Amino acid sequence: MKKVHYILVFCLLASFGVQSQSVTNIGVIPKLNIKKKFENLWSVNLEIAPRIELAEGSSTFQVENSTFYTLTDVTTIVSRTVGVSNSIGAGYLTRIEEDQNTSHRLIQQYVLIDYHETYRVAHRFRTDQTFREGRAPTFRARYRISSDIALEGQSVDPSEFYFKISNEYLGILRDQANDIEIRLTPTLGYNLKNKNKIEVGVDYRIDSFINSAPDHRYWIQVAYYFGL
Secondary structure, X not given: OOHHHHHHHXXXXXXXXXXXXXXXXXXXXXXXEEEEEOOOOEEEEEXXXXXXXXXXXXXXXXXXXXXXXXEEEEEEEEXXXXXXXXXXXXXXXXXXXXXXXXXXXXXXXXXXXXXXXOEEEEEEEEEEEEEOOOOOOXXXXXXXXXXXXXXXXXXXOOOEEEEEEEEEEEEEEEOOOOEEEEEEEEEEEEEOOOOOEEEEEEEEEEEOOOOOOOEEEEEEEEEEEEEO
16 A cells, blocks of 8 residues: 555544544643563563643533643563564553552553555554452453554665554443543654654544543653663
């Protein structure tokens, strides 16, 4: 698929969020992602991602709350490469919320990557289970498709920009409150000379399809990927 096709798909999907009137949240998610690869096909990935909410409003976006810290996620995933470029992994997430309550999440995933001339496509199948004292457990099944597209030349080389887009679908099972969530995340990335990466984009999320009118969330995402 040519680059222009990806850009057109992104524009069509993004327009869905723009046309929606019931925006409820706007915030920032800075991320630090550290990955260590080992010679025996194993790797460990650590991600720290706090969330800062900038505004919360009604369908006409009358601001009801101003800037405040909401939570921090600390995620560790251990993966092993199987086949040429696929991997299987498991992990654990700790979520520390503003009220100092802590959630614990177990994660299982399988990732398939297809490499093409100027881009790659990754499919991630993930399940997770979240536990928090005083609340019913939450079970989710997730599928994400994402693509990195070189903007200069045939591949993403050091000191070059790239375009990245991901689309994820989540089925959520939680005691008497089942739900569906859709995420769309377009980002612009820069591959540094030391092979680390910086990405800036918008993480758009829509959920609460089943039990109420959909909620919309826009997170400005700034991520730094550091390889050991």
